[in-house]
Amino acid sequence: MKIIKLIAFVLFYIKEVVITNVQVAYDVLTKKHHMTPGFVAIPVEGLSDRQLLVLSNLLTMTPGSITIDLSQDKQTLFIHAMYIETVDEVREEIISKYVNRVREVF
Amino acid sequence: MNLLVSIILIIGAAFTTIAAIGLIRFPDFFTRMHAATKAGAFGGIIILLLCAFCFASLKITLIVLVNIIFFYFTAPVAAHMIARSAYINRVKQWEGSKADELKGKIALKQHHKD
């Protein structure tokens, strides 16, 4: 069961990486800057150290976000996101897309 | 067959070039970082996988896999450390930036450093 979830996650992740890379490439090649960058705090209560490592590495390799810092008590992850409509939207998206899946799979 | 390999090769090279153009065009350090570390790594990984596919031997595939796994573990660490160090040293952010929830959470250095 866990194997199936892992494979599903890997496929999802590859799709995500390709899509976001194309998005950044589009942003590079068109004249106007579409990005609205900013720093966002993501709550990550209850993740083990291994899950945090996987999560921050995966988040950095998708071209919408870079992990900047982890708070001392390991409760909050600070990322630099590239496309922000509103901060809460980004937070929701990352929690539902990545944090929950990482919590399940790894 | 040849055509497919050629097209994928050019796509990989093009992604690396796009990363370099992004390094020139993007407005501040953190967005440049987005372009450079990830689009560059993506192009490199495409070309390396293409090599594994073309040579079609077990040894080469292993070398390529080791390379890609190593890259995927180290590139985020390097990006994270250099970005954090930049934030601590008060590198300027673009005026179009929308949010800064990190403010006050890290001890910054006193002087702006170039």
Place this chain on the structure above:
Amino acid sequence: MGELQIFPWAIMSAYALLISALGIATWRLIYGPSLFDRVVAMDLISAVVMCIAAVFALETQNPVFLEISVAIAVVTFLGTIAFARYLEDEEEE
């Protein structure tokens, strides 16, 4: 006939793209407004050199050149980490 000749052209255009990427990154390395831009430019240059080594391996059909890219990946990682630590811990005047 056409199929036979397309591969050398693809190799040549890949070289052209990668070398222009090298040039552009060098511009950022020289004129970068802050030290951190320069470090990121170095990082990208090493990624481009990795790609060039891989394309060279494809061109010559000699897989030995792939091992260059492993070595470059190791060295660059350590270099970037060293720069980050150094810039972070530097004593203030």
